[in-house]
Amino acid sequence: MQCDDTLLRDRMAAAQAGDKEAYALLLADLLPVVRGMVYRKRSFLDVADREDLVQDILLSLHAVRRTYSPDRPFLPWFYAIASNRLADKGRQDARYKRILDIGSDFHETFPAIATNTPFEGYGDQQELADAISQLPPGQRQAIELLKLKEMTLKEASSASGLTIASLKISVHRGMKTLKRLLRQGSDQ
C-alpha cells in the first residue's frame, strides 16, 4: 500500500489538535502498513502473537504522539517507532524465553552423576507433585498453567485473570523455588 506522507502528516496534526475522526482515519491507514511490516519481519510468530505486536506498535504510537512535529515528515517518525518496537519486543521475548527455559526438562542428559544431579528430582513424579504443592499460590498457579497444562502466556493470562508480566515473574520465581525444593529433597 502506498502512503501519502502529506496526507498522514495532516491527519496526525489534526489528531494532535483533538480531531478524533482524522485520528481514526490515520490509524486505519497505518494498520495495513504495520501488519505488513510485522507479518514480514515476524513470520515465525503465530497469528495471535503477530496481532499482539501490531497492537503494541499502535499503542506506542498513540502514547508518544506528542513527539511528532507536524513540520517534519510523518513516515520516518512512524517507521522509527515501529522498528524500535519490533526490536524491543524481540529482545524482550528472547529474555523471557531464557527465563522460561531455566530448569525445563532435558530430553537427553550425560551419564556423569554431576550432570544429572540438579534434575534427578524430575524423574520422581510424586516428589515433583509434592514440591509443586508447597509453592506459594501465585507461583503454583503459574507453574500449573504454563508448565503442566502448557498454555501460552496469553491463554494463561485469560484463564487466571493475571497480567502476562506477572505470570512471567511468577513462573520464573516458581521455577527457582521448585529447583530449590527438589534440591533439598534430593539432599535429604
Added chain:
Amino acid sequence: MNTEDLIKQLSNDAADVTVLRPPLVRASVWVLLSVTSVVIAVWVFGLRPDIKIKLSEWRFVSEQFLTILTAVMAAFGAFCAVVPGRHKALIYLPFVPLVLWVSVLGYGCFLDSAATGEQSAFLIDWMCFPAIVMVGALPAMAMVFMLRRGAPMYPRLAVALGGLAAAAAGNFGLRFFHMVDAGLLVLIWQFGSVVLLSIIAGCCGHRIHNWTSVTDELKTA
C-alpha cells in the same frame, strides 16, 4: 481485543496533546534551568577567592568552556534521542566536546608534570563526587522529567547523555567554589566522577524510561 476495536477505542480516547518542542528548544530550556540551579549552588557554597585570577587563565577558561559545551551538547543529544526519526548522528554529537574536554585535561596533566619535572602527586579528593552529585541533582531531575515526556527509543543512551549533561553542569559549578586545579586531580576525580555518573545513569536508563511503562499508562488509563 481485536485491532480494529483498539483503533476505535484509541481514536475515541484521543484528546488533544501538546506537541513536544524541538530538541534545541528543550535543550535551551534545560540549560537555562540548570545554569540557574548551578548559580544558586555556587552562591550557597561561596565563590573561590582566586576566581579573578582563574578567569584570566586560558586553561581554566577552556576547561570550563568545554565542560559546559559538553553539558549543552549532551542535553541536546539526549532530547534528540527521545524523538523518533531523528538522525542518529545528532545523538552522538556530544562525544566531540567530551573528547576535546578530556584532551585538554590530559594536556593539563602533561603541563603540570613538565612544570614540576615529575609526575603530579596523586591525592584522594573525596569532595568532588558528592559535590558534583549535589550541584547536578536539580539539573538531573529536570532532565529525567523532560526525557520521560519523549519516546523511549534508546533509553540507556538517552539517560546516559542526560546524566552526562547534569554531571557536566555539576562539575562546571564545582570548579567555581572548589579549589582543586591540578591536572591529574581534575582528570581523575572530576572528569572521572562525570563519566561514572553517566555510566550509572545509562545502566538505569531502561528502568527510568521504557515502552512497557509508556504503554501500561495507557492500558490503566
